[in-house]
Every structure is written in structure tokens, then in C-alpha cells.
């Protein structure tokens with residue numbers, strides 16, 4: 001399998017503050033790749049670079065073999081941001097229609113995709129409600145449905161399951177595994193170690209640096225523990 005994302009030698013600053021330093025990252029096509037790290041580590045900045053929303057001071061970001069930002073690549077990316085960018089006066093259904101129309105889906109395909117995405121995130125019954133009446137978890141679920149609406153080949157999910165109950169979280173992970181089987185590439189950021197263990201490859205990020213990478217099994221073997229929280233702590237200590 002080829003590479004879906006390649007980041008080489010990336011440095012990123014906000015003002016004078018360096019938030020990413022010498023980042024190299026290769027995401028295999030068809031894999032679920034997790035970015036794990038404490039708050040402020042730089043995970044969101046990395047996914048924004050991949051989604052073409054930020055550009056690095058130094059280095060390169062290639063997605064689906066094109067240098068980012070690239071307008072043709074954007075339609076193959078589904079991006080779920082950490083904070084929900086929704087219109088409080090529109091209903092769930094209006095959101096899905098609006099985003100589907102941006103991707104120029106045909107009417108029949110649009111209806112099919114809306115039904116699929118709404119069902120996946122358990123929002124079918126709530127589609128006619130305005131977003132102002134949605135709970136935080138419902139807004140997260142709607143954002144995920146929007147990210148999936150155009151059937152993108154690369155899904156970038158920034159903390160997708162925050163505020164989502166355990167049952168739905170499992171359901172969403174089952175669906176991510178199914179999408180992977182279809183050949184989609186999924187990049188997911190998380191603080192939650194049980195989610196990390198579901199990824200094919202994990203990159204651990206701390207203070208803007210990549211401190212460890214491997215499959216969950218490799219990382220556990222490398223640090224001699226089955227406890228993923230401990231893997232992360234040990235990887236962090238080695239970096240000091």
C-alpha cells in the first residue's frame with residue numbers, strides 16, 4: 001500500500017513560539033493512524049497542516065501525492081475539527097444538505113449519504129431540530145456526519161469521541177474499522193489510551209516533537225508494559 005500523507009522536516013511557529021519541530025510523519029493508505037499527546041502537544045496543528053488549513057514555515061506536507069494546500073485534494077478529505085463549526089439556526093438536516101451540495105453530490109446520492117451519515121451517528125431522529133437545541137455530544141456527532149458526507153478517501157478526525165457516550169463511541173469505532181476495510185485512510189487525534197490501542201500505528205507527540213511511533217504492540221514491547229498510559233509516560237521520560 002502507498003502513502004496517503006507524508007510530512008517531512010516540518011517546523012511550525014505561531015508568532016515567536018515554535019509549536020512543531022522537525023516533524024516527520026508517514027501515514028499509510030488504508031490505515032488508522034493515531035496522533036496521541038497531552039494538551040498543547042501539537043496534534044491539532046499537525047492535522048490542520050494535513051487538511052491544508054495551515055502552512056509550515058519549513059518542510060513539506062504531501063497528501064495523496066500532492067503538495068498541500070491543493071484544492072483538488074481537499075474534496076478527498078473529510079475533516080472534523082476539534083471545535084464544532086456549526087450554524088445554530090440551521091437544523092441537522094440543513095447542515096448535511098448544505099455540505100453535501102458543496103461537494104456537488106447528485107440528489108439521489110445526497111439523500112443516500114445523508115441517511116447513512118445521520119444513522120451512523122444516531123441523529124436520524126433529531127435531524128429536523130435546530131442545532132441550537134443540540135447537546136454538545138449531538139454537535140460532535142453532527143460534525144462527524146458532515147466530515148463523512150462526501151465519502152472522502154482520507155478522514156481526519158480531531159478528538160472525534162469527546163463528549164460522546166461509551167456505547168456510541170464503540171459504534172463509531174466499529175464504523176471507522178469498517179471504513180478502513182473499504183480502503184479509507186483515517187487519522188485520529190486522541191488523549192484516550194483505549195482509542196490509541198485501536199489504531200494500526202500511533203505517533204506520540206509531546207512539546208511539538210514526535211517522541212515515539214509504532215504499532216500498539218511494538219510500543220508495548222519497546223517499553224516493556226501492557227499499560228498504554230505507562231508507554232506514553234515512559235516515551236515522554238526518554239525524550240527529556
Ligand SMILES: Nc1ncnc2c1ncn2[C@@H]1O[C@H](COP(=O)(O)OP(=O)(O)OP(=O)(O)O)[C@@H](O)[C@H]1O
Pocket residue numbers: 014015019037038039040041042043044045046082
Ligand atoms: N492560532 C494559534 N495561535 C497561537 N498559538 C497557537 C495557535 N494554535 C495553537 N497554538 C499553540 O500551539 C500549541 C499546540 O497546539 P495544538 O492545538 O496543536 O495542541 P493539541 O495537541 O492539539 O492540544 P489539545 O489536545 O489540547 O487540543 C499550543 O501551545 C497552543 O497554545
